Amino acid sequence: MKMTELKAGDKAEIVFIKARGEVAIRLVNMGLVKGTRFKLIRKAPLGDPIEIMLRGFLLSLRLSEAESISVEKIGHVGDGKPMGGGGFKRRGR
C-alpha cells in the first residue's frame, strides 16, 4: 500500500521508494530508506501534509511525496509492536 493510505496511529515499514532524483535524495537524507519503520502521527488540519515519526524524530512531508513511497502496515499505536532501531527506543518501548 501507499504511505498516503495509512491512518493516524498506523505503524508501517517502507518497502519501496518510487521517487527518483531530488525528491528521492531528500527522502533518503531525512532517513527514509527501504526497511525504515515509522508511525503516522497525524495529518495537517487541511489533510496535507502528513507527520510521521521515524528514527526518534518527527518529519512532515506532502502527500505528493508520500505517494511515491510504498509501505507495509505492521501495526497500530499501542499494540506494542517494535518499531525497530534505536530511534523509537528514545520514547521507550
Add this chain to the structure above:
Amino acid sequence: MTRNKNIKEFKEISVALAGNPNSGKTSLFNGLVGRHLKVGNWAGVTIEKYEGLIKYEGYKIKIVDLPGTYSLTAYSPEEVITRNYIIEEKPDVIVNVLDGTNLERNLYLTTQLMELEVNSVIALNMYDEVKKQKIEIDFKQLEKLLGSHIIPTNSIKKEGFNSLLHHIVRVHSGALTVPKNKLSFREEVEKNIERLIAIIKGDQILVNKYQSRWLAIKLLENDQITYSAAKERAIWLNIKRELLDVIGKYDEIFESSPAMIIAEDRYAFIRGAIKETVQYPKEIKKTLTDYIDSILINRILGLPIFLGLMWLIFQFTFKLGEVPMAWIENFFNFLGKGVSNIIGPGLLQSVIVDGIIAGVGGVLVFLPSILLLFLALSFLEGTGYMARAAFVADKILHKVGLHGKSFIPMITGFGCSVPAFMSCRTLKNKADRITTMMIIPFMSCGAKLPVYILLIGAFFPVAYAGNILFAVYLFGIIVAILSAKLIKTTVFKGESEPFVMELPPYRMPTLKAVLIQMWIKAYMYIKKAGTIVLLAAVVIWAAGNFPVSREINKTYAEKTYKIEYDQKLDNKQKENQFKEIENIRLSKQLEYSYAGRIGKFIEPVIRPIGFDWRIGISLVAGLAAKEIVVATMGTIYSLGAENEGSADLVNKLRNDEKYSIATALSLMIFVLLYVPCLAATVVFHKEAGAWKWTWIYIGYSMTVAWVLSFAVYHIAKLFLV
C-alpha cells in the same frame, strides 16, 4: 593582534562546525566565540556566515559556523556551502555537533564526514537532556566505531567547552590519535569503490584534489558536483563505463540505485553502532513535544491557533512598533527644526534638513518593526513552532505554488515590505523565496493607507468607506495569489522544492540567542540598506528642489513685498497671505523642478489610466516613500505639506473636475501595486542577490499596476459616470 609573522606567539587553527539544523550548533558557536562574532554572507547566497576568533593555550582558533545540514549531497545551498568549505578551504579540524537526544538522525551527516576522512572531533551536544532522558552512551566504544573523539557538551551552561577546545588542539597537533572508523558498505559496493579508486588513481590531479575513496563514493551516488569535476578529465570515459555497468547491475540485483544502496548501508551502520553503544530507558513516556503538538497542530485547533499567532506577531510588530517609530519621527523632526534654527533658511538648510536628516530618519524609522518582527520570529523559530506553522499553512500556499513558510513574510508585508523581504530567508529554496518576495509588495503596506484614506474620503460616501478599503486590500491579495501562480509556472517552471521537513522538538530558546538573531538582522539592515537609501533620499530631494527658478522666486518675493507694506492688512491677515503665497511658490517650484518635469514627461504614459502630471509628480515622489504621495499632492495643490484626510485637500480633489471616482479607483490600484518605496526596493535587491530579479520585479510590478489601473479606470468610467 599583530600580523608580524616573525613573532610566532600564536599558532592558528581553523575549525569548522558542522551539524544538523536544531542540533544546538549555533548556541554552541555563540558560547564558544562569545562577543568575538563576525557576521557576513556566504558568497552568492543569502545565507549568513558566522565566524569567530578565540585564543586558547597559545593558539588562535578561527571558528566558522557552517550552515545546518542533514547531509552532504549537492541539493541545497547549505549542503553545497558545507562540503565546498570542507573540501576546498580544508579546515584543520571539523567539529561535528550532534543532538545527543537524536543520535540516529544526526549520525547520518557524521557518516558522510567520516567518508571525507578529515580530522574531526564530535561534540555530543544537549548532554544535560541526554542525562535527563536517562540515555546511556558507551563513549569509548562509540569513539572507536566513529573514529573520532566524542566530547559531551551543553551549550547553554557552556559545559564541556574546555574539553572540546583541548581536544581540538590535541587532534590538530597530532598528540591525540584515533583508530580508523569502522564504516563500510556491503561487499558489492566496496568492490565497486575499489574499482573506481583504481581508475581515479590514474589521474594525479584528481588524486591531489580529492580523497579517492570519497570521490568514488560520490560518483557512485550520482553526485552532480563531482560528476562535473570528473567530466573534464581524460579518465572520464573509463569512469563512465564503470558507472553505467554498476547502475545496470544494481537495478538488476537490488532493484535500486547505487545512491539508495549506499544510503541504506550508512543507516545500517548507524543502527548497528547505536544498538552496540546506546541504552535507552525502558519505560514509555510521552514527551513534552507530543503534548504540545496534540494541541497546537491538532486537526480542529491547528488552523485557528496558527492564524491567531500570526495576528499576534502582526500586532506585536506594528502596533507595538508604532510607539518607538513615533519617537524616531519626532526626534528627527525636532532635530530638523533645531538644525534649521542654527543654519537659517537656504539651500544648505534644505539639503541637511529635508535631504540628509529626513533621509536618515526614513531609514531608521523601519528599525522598530524590524527589531520586533525578528524578535518574534527568532523566538518562534527557536521554540520549534515555525516548522509547525509551515506544516499547517502548506496546503493553502502549495495550491498557488508557494511554500508553507511563505505565510509569515506575506502577513508581514501588510505592515511593511522591508522586514517582510528580510524574513524570506527562512525559505531555503530559491524559487520559493524569489516568488514570495515578488508578491510581497502586493500585500498593501501601512504606508499606502494614507493614500487610500485621502481618496476614499474625497470620492466615496462615508458609509462605503470601510468596504472600499477592504476591497482594495483584497484586490492586492488576489493579485498576489495570481502572480505567484504566474511566476511559478513561467520563471521557475518545474522547480518545486520537496516539502520534507523536520518538526524539531519544542525547546525554550535562550533570551541571548533570540537577541543575537534580532541584532544581526537589524545590523544587516542598517549596514546594507542604510547607506544606499540615504544616498537615494538625497537624490530624490534634489530632484524635487532643482533647478531653482529665479523667476518664480522673484515673482513671489515681489508679491510678499507688496503684502508686507500693505497698510490695509493687519498682522494676522498678512501672515495668512504669506503662508498662501509661500505655498503657491512651493507648488510652482515643484512643477519647475526635475521631479515636476518627470511628472510632465510621463504624462502621456499615465494619461490612459486617468492621471495628469500632478499625480505623476506625486507618484515619482512616492518612490521615496508611499506616505509622500499625499504630502506631494498637498504641495502641488498649494496647501503645504498635508496630512492624510486633511479637509482642504479632500475638498480640492472633490471639486477638481478632472478627478472622478474612476480616477480615484485607478490611483488607489496604482499605488497599491506599483514598485514599493526605495528602502524596500533596496532590501529586495540585497536579498534577491542579482540585478536580474530586481529588474524583473520592477518591470513586473509596474506593468501589473498600469494594466490593472487601466482596466479599473475604464470599467469604472463605463459604469459609474
